[in-house]
Amino acid sequence: MTPPLIRPKPRNPIRALRLPTSPPVVRSRAALRLTAAAAEGRFELQHCFKCGTVQYPPRSACGTCLSHRLEWREVSGAGELISDTVLHHSNELYYRERVPLRLGTVRLDAGPSLLVHLHGDCAAAPSRVRVRAHLDKSGQAVLIALPPQDTANMTDDPMLREMTSDPKFHKILVTDGKSPLGQAIAKALVDAGADIVWVGVAEPWKDAPGLAALEKLSQVERVPLDVTDEKSVRDLAGVIGGKVDILINTAELHRAHGVADRGTETARAEMDVNYFGLLRLAHAFGPAMRARGAESAVPASAWVNLLSIYALSALPSHGTFSAAKAAAFALSQNVRADMRGAGIRVVNVFPGPIDDEWNQLVPPPKLSPDALAKAIVAALRDGVEDVYPGDVAQDIWTRFRESQKALERELWDQ
Amino acid sequence: MSAALLNELAGALAADSVRVVDLSQTLSPRFPQIVLPPEFGQCAPFRLEEISRYDERGPGWYWNNLSFGEHTGTHFDAPVHWITGRDLPDNTTESLPPQSLIAPACVIDCTAEAARDADFLLTAEHVRAWEGRHGKIPAGAWVLMCTDWSKRTDPVAYQNFDETGQHTPGPDANAVRLLVERDVLGFGTETIGTDAGQAAHFRPPYPCHTFMHGAGRYGLQCLANLDLLPPTGSIVIAAPLKLLRGSGSPVRALALTAGI
Secondary structure, three states, rough: OOOOOOOOOOOOOOOOOOOOOOOOOOOOOOHHHHHHHOOOOOOOOEEEEOOOOOOOOOOOOOOEEEEEEEEEOOOOOOOEEEEEEEOOOOOHHHHOOOOEEEEEEEEEOOOOOOEEEEEOOOOOOOOOEEEEEEEEOOOOOOEEOOOOOOOHHHHHHHHHHHHOOOOOEEEEOOOOOOOOOHHHHHHHHOOOOOOEEEEEEEEOOOOOOOOOHHOOOOOOOOOOOOOHHHHHHHHHHHOOOOOOOOOEEOOOOOOOOOOOOOHHHHHHHHHHHHHHHHHHHHHHHHHHHHHHOOOOOOOOOOEEEEEEEOOOOOOOOHHHHHHHHHHHHHHHHHHHHHHHHHHHHEEOOOOOEEEEHHOOOOOOOEEOOHHHHHHHHHHHOOOEEEEHHHHHHHHHHHHHHHHHHHHHOOOOOO | OOHHHHHHHHHHOOOEEEEEEEOOOOOOOOOOOOOOOOOOOOOOOOEEEEEEEEEEEEEEEEEEEEEOOOOOOOOOOOHHHHHHHOOOOOOOOOOOOOHHEEEEEEEOOOOHHHHHOOOOOHHHHHHHHHHHHOOOOOOOOOOEEEOOOHHOOOOOHHHHHEOEEEOOOOEEEEHHHHHOOOOEEEEEEEOOOOOOOOOOOOOOHHHHHHHHHHHEOOOOOOOOOHHOOOOOEEEEEEEOOOOOOOOOEEOOOHHHHEEE
């Protein structure tokens, strides 16, 4: 049984900071499709159209019949552990710091055999396991075999924790504590065992319903933060920047305007919060988080951006908002690239319409702040990098992949 | 005569027998900006972002880029700001007659009333009572409402919002009508607007903006240090930036008062 994670002691201040290292990052283009599926929490392998073989490792042609007609499809991770071993030495800095490591070979029920990390609770070979694909600290997919049924404290396994960001014992900044979503996330994080949840409050003269009740939770602390003000962001980073393990950027400005409805002022304000706000946060909080990517048992590990499914394809009735979120999406990909070397996972959340006061005229289904908060906590626990929460987001994401152009037209009259 | 007067003034300033009082709040992101219901366009808050600070972006110099709405911090309202003043001549910041930017001030002390009641309204009766003590308000003078509101350094207390909106003192409609009759230069306050916090519900709404700007008169708001001015006898220097077709601008408002 995995020993439960205990609250880590504060860092010994006279020891050098443990610097983040990265497992091997290079993948073939074919293998990156494994990463693409794992980014959404799916385990996919190549299936051959012609002979039906499921193959691993990924290649550009079928290893059985040489057909290049290969399709990536979700596959069950159920299989048999046929051998296991313990690695005691590695020349890779990342693995060197983490040996001894359990590794094994699993023959999937679907066919192929895989070299995998082994969860500590897996019985010795031969035994049944389930294999999952997860993003590791390099941001690339690796395979890990878990015991066939959940075990106590299963998520506290050290190797699994390298691939996830369970909020337990983490110190977390939620950048907007005034919105119903920010408040729902703060509550969900407290329920998930977060040590501290700082909630940012901009323009304190505009009182926000629910904020006073939220502050009654002992883990929640209100901090001044206006992402449109460089000084405010830097001032807060100066106080808590060296403590934040997970940053959840919920600061959002959303007005339901088409691009021709108004002048540029509202659009500019949306860009200032949704795009430049993220940029200011990345400048002020990014460096310290990167430095703390391996600090302790609870290192800095994740950065969550609230985007919108309309960042992928614009919703003309909310045109300026879509454009600002598209800009934020492009920026978040850069933040992800910058954070990669430190093992900080950048999680992008693409909800459809949230059930809030700026979507009053949008018909249901709309995503409740509570449901979105749960999806974000689940993404952290599962190590997922791209989240499409709710029916609308799932539907649009599917249609986007089928045909971007068709979706563009379909969104015209919504 | 005039040259001698200016020489005398320069001497008096150097000797501190004419003192300069700073009537301005510091422009900072911390100082709140006016809030409109969210369906309206909003005044951009004051922001200052570094271009360089003796670093790789500029090794020998420090400077910033600024952004803000016209009606931010201690600021000046030109007549064109309100729909009632939109067709008047010389109603924009660049066309205001420069001699109107330096004018005597009448300061009406409402500090006790404003301390008791955040929604205190200055009435025509209050104005007449002040005139009874200090003489008739001269044409071309600023009338400044002293409430000590500028001493509320906490932005929440300064804005003073509850679920019914803002609660800050200001003039009522008849007071403004009387001041327009006196042909004043304009009306100034320590609060975030020349009108009271609840003025959206007055008849007419926003009487100070409506009547003052409709008569080509000006406004000053977010003033500070009005308690250091005498009821009469000071001179206010408040010049907005010379913005083309500007409706107002932040100002460094100063007053000259007799020293000791």
